[in-house]
Amino acid sequence: MIPKESGIFQGHKKQLLYAKETDTTITKVFTALPARVLRNRFVEEYTKSEVEYLEWPLQHAINEDTFNAQNKNIPDYYPLFSVQDLQMLKADQSAEEIIKEIIDKVEEQVRKSNNL
Numbered sequence: 001m002i003p004k005e006s007g008i009f010q011g012h013k014k015q016l017l018y019a020k021e022t023d024t025t026i027t028k029v030f031t032a033l034p035a036r037v038l039r040n041r042f043v044e045e046y047t048k049s050e051v052e053y054l055e056w057p058l059q060h061a062i063n064e065d066t067f068n069a070q071n072k073n074i075p076d077y078y079p080l081f082s083v084q085d086l087q088m089l090k091a092d093q094s095a096e097e098i099i100k101e102i103i104d105k106v107e108e109q110v111r112k113s114n115n116l
Helices: 010-018 041-049 058-062 064-072 095-114
Strands: 024-027 035-038
Touching (some): 024 041
């Protein structure tokens, strides 16, 4: 679920909408803190290099250019932060619609569990 109001750039949205759960990984490559991201060229190349991560905030500081890649809409070098359950993502929903959908699913699960 990517709300219309989201500030992520179009390349990131597109990558999230077409990705599968197997396209994500947990890495420290961008900030030295574990984060789930979509694999991209930067993640793959950095991982292959076997260069050790610096401590926070140094790792984040040396990767400042990767965060600026979003301004140029270059998803191969930007940290494409992600969720694990990508099947739930849909385009063009408002935050309100997403919340309503989540509430509806929870209510449905509660009804099912009460009928056991």
